Amino acid sequence: MCGIVAYIGNKEAYSIIVKGLKRLEYRGYDSSGIALLNTEGLNTYKKQGKVANLEAFTEDKDRSGYAGIGHTRWATHGPPNDTNAHPHTSEDGNITLVHNGIIENYDSIRKELEGKGYTFKSDTDTEVLCYLISDIKTKTGVKLGKAIHLALQQVVGAYAIVVMSKDEPNKIIVARKSSPLVVGIGKDNDFYVASDATPIVEYTKQVVYLNDDEIAILNRDKGMKLFNIDEVQKEPYVEELELHLEELEKGGYEHFMLKEIHEQPRSIKDCFRGRLNAEEAWVSLGGIKEYEQKMIKANRIIMIACGTSWHAGLVGEYLFEDLARINVEVEYASEFRYRNPIINENDIVIAISQSGETADTMAALELAKSKGATILGVCNVVGSSISRITDAGSYTHAGPEIGVASTKAFTAQVTVLTLMALSLAKLKGTICETKFRTMLSELEAIPQKVQQILDKNDEIKLIAEQYQGASNALYLGRGSSFPVALEGALKLKEISYIHAEGYPAAEMKHGPIALIDEEMPVFVIATSGPSYEKVVSNIQEVKARKGKLIAVVTEGDQQVHDIADHTIDIPDTDEHLVPLLATIPFQLLSYHIAVMRNCNVDQPRNLAKSVTVE
Ligand code: AGP
Numbered sequence: 001m002c003g004i005v006a007y008i009g010n011k012e013a014y015s016i017i018v019k020g021l022k023r024l025e026y027r028g029y030d031s032s033g034i035a036l037l038n039t040e041g042l043n044t045y046k047k048q049g050k051v052a053n054l055e056a057f058t059e060d061k062d063r064s065g066y067a068g069i070g071h072t073r074w075a076t077h078g079p080p081n082d083t084n085a086h087p088h089t090s091e092d093g094n095i096t097l098v099h100n101g102i103i104e105n106y107d108s109i110r111k112e113l114e115g116k117g118y119t120f121k122s123d124t125d126t127e128v129l130c131y132l133i134s135d136i137k138t139k140t141g142v143k144l145g146k147a148i149h150l151a152l153q154q155v156v157g158a159y160a161i162v163v164m165s166k167d168e169p170n171k172i173i174v175a176r177k178s179s180p181l182v183v184g185i186g187k188d189n190d191f192y193v194a195s196d197a198t199p200i201v202e203y204t205k206q207v208v209y210l211n212d213d214e215i216a217i218l219n220r221d222k223g224m225k226l227f228n229i230d231e232v233q234k235e236p237y238v239e240e241l242e243l244h245l246e247e248l249e250k251g252g253y254e255h256f257m258l259k260e261i262h263e264q265p266r267s268i269k270d271c272f273r274g275r276l277n278a279e280e281a282w283v284s285l286g287g288i289k290e291y292e293q294k295m296i297k298a299n300r301i302i303m304i305a306c307g308t309s310w311h312a313g314l315v316g317e318y319l320f321e322d323l324a325r326i327n328v329e330v331e332y333a334s335e336f337r338y339r340n341p342i343i344n345e346n347d348i349v350i351a352i353s354q355s356g357e358t359a360d361t362m363a364a365l366e367l368a369k370s371k372g373a374t375i376l377g378v379c380n381v382v383g384s385s386i387s388r389i390t391d392a393g394s395y396t397h398a399g400p401e402i403g404v405a406s407t408k409a410f411t412a413q414v415t416v417l418t419l420m421a422l423s424l425a426k427l428k429g430t431i432c433e434t435k436f437r438t439m440l441s442e443l444e445a446i447p448q449k450v451q452q453i454l455d456k457n458d459e460i461k462l463i464a465e466q467y468q469g470a471s472n473a474l475y476l477g478r479g480s481s482f483p484v485a486l487e488g489a490l491k492l493k494e495i496s497y498i499h500a501e502g503y504p505a506a507e508m509k510h511g512p513i514a515l516i517d518e519e520m521p522v523f524v525i526a527t528s529g530p531s532y533e534k535v536v537s538n539i540q541e542v543k544a545r546k547g548k549l550i551a552v553v554t555e556g557d558q559q560v561h562d563i564a565d566h567t568i569d570i571p572d573t574d575e576h577l578v579p580l581l582a583t584i585p586f587q588l589l590s591y592h593i594a595v596m597r598n599c600n601v602d603q604p605r606n607l608a609k610s611v612t613v614e
Contacts, residue, residue, distance in 0.1 A: 002086070002100040002612075003027040003072040004181065005199045006162040008172045008220050009190020013037075013068030014058075016192070020199025021051045021072045023248060026256075026402050026602065026609040027100075027195060028074025031085035034058070035096040035164060036065030042166050044096060046085035066220070067172055069162045069193075071098035074608040077106070078123030088127040090134030091118055095144070095165045097133070099126040100195055100612065101158035101179040109154065129155065133163065144168050145217050148175060149231055152215075158359065158612070160210075162193055170222075175215040179612050180357050180385055183208045183216060183224065185238065191218040196381065197243050198400060205241040209383045242382060247399050255601045257403030257495070261587050262454055265447040267398040267408040268580065271415040276422075278440035281433070283423045285416075287394040288376055291348070296428045298348045300327040302373075304336050304364045305352040306611065308406040308490060309413060312378075313352050314483035315579045316417035323431055323576065324424040333364035334614070345372035352417075353377070354401055354409035355610035356384020363614075365389065378416050380409050394420070403602045404609045405495050407587045410487060411450075414579055418443060421576075442574040446581070449571040453584040456568065460585055463550060463566045464592035467521045470498055474512055474522045474547075475586070476505040478535055481525040484579045488523055488586030495594040495604050505531075505538040516547040523589070524564075525582045528554040529575040539563055550589075552582050 003024025007013040017034055032054045033046030043062050047053040051072060071086035078084035086098040103109070106125035113131050114120070120127055129151065137147035144165050152159075158178035174181055174193050184192035184200035184207050192200045197207060210216060213229035216236070226236045253259035260267075276283045288295070295301065301320060303313035313330040320328045331341075333351070337360060343349070349368040353361045356379035365386060369375050377386050377393030380401060387393060396412035422439060425431035431439075467473070473492055477485035486502030493500045503512055505524065516522065522542045526535045536559060542549050543563055551564040554572050561567050568585040594601050 002074050002195070004070070004098050004100050004160060004162055004193065004195045006069040006098070006172055006174070006193035007191070008067035008218055009186055010066060010188060010220070011190060013065045014063040016203070017068045017070035018051060018055060020194055021070050023198045024195055025051060025072050026404055028072055028608045029603050030073055030075050030080030031082070032070070032072040033085040033087050034068055034070040035087040035089070036063065037067040037164055037166070037169055038062070038065040042093070042096060042164070044087055044089055046082050046087070048081050048085065067164060067169070069096065069098045069164050069172065077102070077125045084122045084124050086126055088122065088124060088130045090130050092134060092138070094167055095130060095134045095137070095163060097126065097130040097161055097163045099129060100160040101177070102614070103129055103155055103159065104157040105155065129159070129161070144171070145173055145215065148173055149215060152177070160195060171217055171219040173215065173217050174210060176210045177212050178359070178362065178385070181210045183210065183218065185224065189220060189223060191224065193218070197241050198248050201241055201243045201248070202245050206238050207241050208236040208238055209388070211388070239383065243400065248402070255403065257405055257407060257591055257601050260401055260403050260408045261584070261591060263399065264408050264411050264584070265451045265454070267412055268415050268450060269447045270397045270399070271412045272419060272443060275419055276440055276443060278437065278444045281437050281440060283419050283426065283440065285394050285419055285423055288392050288420065291374060291376065291392050292424060292427055294374060295348050296324065296326065296424055298326065299346045300329055301348045301350060302368070303328060303330045303350045303352060304333040304361055306333050306358050306360055308410045308487060309352040309354060311483045311487040311490070312410055312413035312417060314486070315414050315480050316421070318480035319418055319421035319576055320424070323421045324428055325430045326424060331364070333358070334360040337364040337367050343368050343371040343373050347373040348376065349373045350376045350378060351386050351390065352413055353384070353386050354380045354406055354413070356381045356386040357610045357612045359612050359614050362386055362389070378413055380412065402609070404604055404607045405491055405590070405601070411580055411583065418577065439574050439576065442577055446573065446577060449573060449581055450584055453570050453581060457588055460568060460588045461592045463568070464589050465596065466566070467548070467550070468593045468596040470519070470521050472515065472520055473498055473500040474508070474515065474520060475500060475502040476508055476522060476538060477502070477525040477582070478505045478531040479529070480576065480579050481527070481582055484525055484582045484586070485523070487583055488590070491586055491590035492593065494607060495590055495601050496597050496599055497605070498593070505535050508538055509541065513541060513545065516542055516545040518546040518548065521548045521550060523586065524549065524551045525578070526551045526553050526557070526560045527570065527578050527582060528557070528572065529578065536560060536563070552585050
């Protein structure tokens with residue numbers, strides 16, 4: 001939910017950190033700050049708003065320093081303002097700290113420290129942690145690393161922290177529990193630290209992903225030392241980053257979201273590359289192969305996720321049940337983890353998560369694991385926390401998704417789930433050879449069909465213009481297009497701030513139809529398939545009440561063309577693959593409407609890309 005960047009070495013820390021914070025702004029952008037250590041001492045600068053505000057504020061300040069810690073915030077405790085921005089500093093000004101996560105018992109620790117005479121400047125849990133470390137260090141005389149160890153043993157919650165001290169100026173110390181932290185190892189004993197690899201990749205590809213309860217001391221003279229919760233030193237596991245710098249740039253597009261929408265022909269192809277061959281009629285997901293027998297014999301498969309990823313799970317449910325005849329339940333992770341669910345060793349739980357860091361999904365997965373279920377992951381970020389705790393999984397290989405509104409990750413998730421459903425159906429013998437081959441051919445053709453829809457961008461933009469002023473919107477779909485309706489509604493509301501609801505088309509009669517009037521745009525997926533005629537009836541019901549009707553239809557359709565106010569034609573495909581195509585017009589519609597409403601498309605208000613707090 002927040003972004004951390006830190007550096008220690010022989011370069012100037014300021015530019016490395018500020019550039020890195022801008023790469024992480026998608027994780028939170030309501031305030032930012034930086035602390036810099038140089039031979040004279042420690043300088044800390046903090047500003048409400050985006051990183052650009054911090055840059056402007058430090059224009060005439062001392063930006064020098066060979067070590068520094070930086071932070072871009074998504075507020076949890078305390079409103080966004082200069083005081084609550086990180087870094088937070090101990091009362092004696094000697095220790096400074098940045099934090100991503102939540103200290104759940106911060107209030108009791110704060111009261112104890114106030115009882116010792118400390119006075120706090122901010123409303124944050126982070127400042128309490130900083131004071132606690134300082135209090136331990138001052139009272140016991142231990143070194144900073146030990147003081148951090150002792151303090152974290154008193155803490156309940158999630159954290160990724162970087163700590164720096166004037167007294168021990170040759171090191172920065174990092175620690176994590178449940179919130180991600182990556183250490184980049186530079187070429188001349190310099191170290192880069194960040195919440196994910198994007199601020200690090202341009203300096204080094206050698207990284208260490210910190211695990212829960214690990215602490216690392218990064219010393220510019222002595223190198224890196226890694227310790228577990230019992231202070232036993234361990235060898236860091238150095239990995240080679242697969243990320244490339246150009247993936248992190250906008251590539252000429254106005255927004256990351258637009259770039260990522262247009263990347264989908266490639267990202268879907270990358271997702272199934274090496275995993276399917278229509279000509280030779282095979283599907284192979286290496287990451288879960290050893291679990292496929294267990295999956296087809298499982299009582300049920302539970303898919304847990306949040307937001308867009310939950311919508312992908314709903315599509316997966318249709319695919320797994322119809323093709324592989326496996327019972328599937330799709331659960332909001334945040335609900336699943338607290339309702340004391342009945343889980344046992346015969347269950348398979350699949351977590352779907354672009355970031356692989358969503359706190360609720362992570363917690364639900366840990367609950368399932370503790371009750372003996374087999375846990376699998378469908379993640380996009382390699383090395384993410386969820387991908388590291390699952391027994392197995394399949395990466396979506398969509399590449400970094402920077403725009404807060406998920407687009408290419410959704411179609412990649414649906415692609416992986418389609419591959420899984422096909423592989424399991426083949427193994428279980430619930431799909432005939434002809435259908436199997438047809439679906440593989442159709443899946444291989446999806447990237448170019450997505451491109452055909454993207455080529456209609458200008459036509460879709462004209463439709464967007466008609467509805468940019470709407471206050472409400474309704475999205476309708478049947479079957480596996482119902483989750484696409486939910487996803488379309490989520491896209492519109494999260495980037496244009498127009499209230500939108502997704503509904504099963506037939507359900508409209510049970511309430512939402514009362515909302516229909518000439519002010520209400522209704523977006524409907526009315527592609528050819530078994531429920532087409534029924535959707536046409538729903539469309540008639542909307543028109544009878546003067547609703548404005550925008551329909552996504554299969555190329556060649558005439559019947560809906562004659563009724564709807566606007567139609568967007570998409571290429572024909574197998575009914576199971578329609579979600580991969582029908583979602584594209586809704587992504588473009590919401591993007592253009594948001595731009596026309598001067599909304600911040602890549603960083604919508606109140607949102608963050610990775611919700612790493614409950
Ligand atoms: C989707 O556009 C949103 N950004 C949000 O709903 C997101 O899908 C959700 O927070 C889950 O994130 P995850 O896939 O990284 O777990």
